[in-house]
Amino acid sequence: MPKQAPHQLPFPTKGKTEQEIKQIQQEARKNDARWQDGRTFSLVFYAGPDVARVSQEAYLAFYQENGLNLSAFPSIRKFETEVVSMSASLLNGDNEVVGNMMSGGTESIICVVKTAVNKAKKEKPGIKPEIIAPASVHPAFDKACNYFDVKLIHVPVREDDKRADVEAMEKAINENTIMLIGSAPAYPHGVVDPIEELGRLAQQHHLLLHVDACVGGYMLPFVERLGYKVPPFDFRVPGVTSMSMDVHKYGYATKGTSVLLYRNAEIRRHQYFVYLDWTGGIYASPSVTGTRPGGTFASAWAVMNYLGEEGYLRIAKEVMDATEKVKQKVATMDGIYIMANPHMSVLALASDKHDIFRIGDELNIRGWHLDKQQHPNTLHMTISYGNVQAIDQFLLDLEASMAEVRKFHIGELGDKVAVGLVKGLSAILPEKQMSKLTQAAAKMGGTGVPKRSAAMYGMMGALPNEGDVKDLVISILEGMNSLEPKEE
Numbered sequence: 001m002p003k004q005a006p007h008q009l010p011f012p013t014k015g016k017t018e019q020e021i022k023q024i025q026q027e028a029r030k031n032d033a034r035w036q037d038g039r040t041f042s043l044v045f046y047a048g049p050d051v052a053r054v055s056q057e058a059y060l061a062f063y064q065e066n067g068l069n070l071s072a073f074p075s076i077r078k079f080e081t082e083v084v085s086m087s088a089s090l091l092n093g094d095n096e097v098v099g100n101m102m103s104g105g106t107e108s109i110i111c112v113v114k115t116a117v118n119k120a121k122k123e124k125p126g127i128k129p130e131i132i133a134p135a136s137v138h139p140a141f142d143k144a145c146n147y148f149d150v151k152l153i154h155v156p157v158r159e160d161d162k163r164a165d166v167e168a169m170e171k172a173i174n175e176n177t178i179m180l181i182g183s184a185p186a187y188p189h190g191v192v193d194p195i196e197e198l199g200r201l202a203q204q205h206h207l208l209l210h211v212d213a214c215v216g217g218y219m220l221p222f223v224e225r226l227g228y229k230v231p232p233f234d235f236r237v238p239g240v241t242s243m244s245m246d247v248h249k250y251g252y253a254t255k256g257t258s259v260l261l262y263r264n265a266e267i268r269r270h271q272y273f274v275y276l277d278w279t280g281g282i283y284a285s286p287s288v289t290g291t292r293p294g295g296t297f298a299s300a301w302a303v304m305n306y307l308g309e310e311g312y313l314r315i316a317k318e319v320m321d322a323t324e325k326v327k328q329k330v331a332t333m334d335g336i337y338i339m340a341n342p343h344m345s346v347l348a349l350a351s352d353k354h355d356i357f358r359i360g361d362e363l364n365i366r367g368w369h370l371d372k373q374q375h376p377n378t379l380h381m382t383i384s385y386g387n388v389q390a391i392d393q394f395l396l397d398l399e400a401s402m403a404e405v406r407k408f409h410i411g412e413l414g415d416k417v418a419v420g421l422v423k424g425l426s427a428i429l430p431e432k433q434m435s436k437l438t439q440a441a442a443k444m445g446g447t448g449v450p451k452r453s454a455a456m457y458g459m460m461g462a463l464p465n466e467g468d469v470k471d472l473v474i475s476i477l478e479g480m481n482s483l484e485p486k487e488e
């Protein structure tokens with residue numbers, strides 16, 4: 001158990017002034033990731049002050065409206081249907097393509113899994129639904145399958161190019177299979193799966209095929225128009241039955257915006273939830289959430305109309321130029337390389353000489369935030385417009401970080417000892433005491449992200465069974481969800 005605060009925070013008896021509220025909140029953000037300087041390579045997508053203003057003003061203007069009941073708010077209905085329709089055009093959908101706005105990629109994915117399960121239950125009653133996906137697929141699918149008790153089969157990607165292994169996926173198909181997944185691109189290495197081959201496979205076996213374009217949906221079409229080679233990934237490909245694309249990523253709208261599209265309305269009918277017998281009346285909803293904040297629809301509509309193809313192309317060009325700079329510079333550096341051959345501005349840095357996580361820690365110390373990935377270990381970069389201004393400085397700091405890890409480090413020795421200790425202990429300690437140790441390690445992770453976390457990852461890798469690692473991760477989450485201890 002993470003340490004509980006000695007008592008709960010009392011519910012405020014008296015209200016604070018607006019001024020006090022502002023001051024406390026400003027203080028609270030002092031250690032937040034510095035996305036404004038372009039030093040955060042995920043989590044925040046920033047397209048400049050004008051786009052932010054358009055998005056924020058639209059959000060605030062529809063702050064109170066609720067997309068749960070579109071007959072009460074024709075404005076929200078207009079924004080949702082138009083955003084969906086414009087997005088369908090962008091992905092080359094014909095007039096049959098329909099869709100909804102969702103609160104994010106995860107909700108889009110939960111809904112498409114729900115749709116597939118409900119469709120299968122109706123058409124093939126008695127089956128135990130299975131979905132087949134490349135191992136690189138986003139964990140939102142694992143989450144969705146966990147929620148709906150669906151078996152998700154992860155098929156390893158091809159060793160050389162990290163794209164889906166379609167032959168191996170075909171071997172995994174059986175009478176319970178309901179859907180195949182491909183990504184455009186997959187988040188870990190930024191490569192687009194062979195969607196055309198997956199489309200043929202889906203058609204041969206009469207399966208649904210979802211293309212997860214959550215990160216690429218509002219970027220790949222423009223990258224393609226700029227002249228880069230992008231494998232076919234959208235509704236032009238026969239066999240693609242649905243697609244997800246996040247407006248809150250490269251669409252540059254407020255967080256809480258994604259679009260889920262279906263090839264036709266017939267498939268989408270399985271997505272709706274309707275309950276007729278409630279004492280509160282007939283309840284119908286297209287998505288997971290009930291209340292849907294009006295501001296999200298207004299922001300997505302506003303940003304898309306403000307930028308238009310012209311604006312998105314201009315932004316995509318700058319982002320791709322910055323990505324090319326990174327690719328070219330890294331190619332000249334010793335001991336670091338870019339994994340596989342990324343199709344847009346999402347990529348993974350790897351090293352065959354050094355612990356790449358230590359390079360990540362050095363970058364972290366220099367104020368950069370790159371996520372750590374595993375199997376194999378890499379550092380992740382989602383380059384978006386906000387990073388363009390900082391990319392030259394990033395490359396300088398990357399060089400400095402490389403120089404640092406080439407030196408011998410007493411700190412590293414400590415890390416190595418810690419990892420070795422865990423490995424050694426796990427061989428001799430009874431299980432119960434091993435669990436205690438993982439809990440102690442979780443406290444080390446504590447309430448903040450440690451500056452040097454390569455050691456933490458090393459320890460997690462050294463834990464002998466998956467149950468212990470899961471417990472450790474849950475303990476860290478619990479820590480994050482509890483009050484921050486007062487500074488001494």
Ligand SMILES: *Cc1c(COP(=O)(O)O)cnc(C)c1O
Pocket residue numbers: 103104105106107138140183185186187212213214215246258
């Ligand atoms: C971000 C992402 C998701 C999940 O989207 P959220 O908005 O974080 O819920 C799913 N798939 C891919 C490829 C993504 O990049």
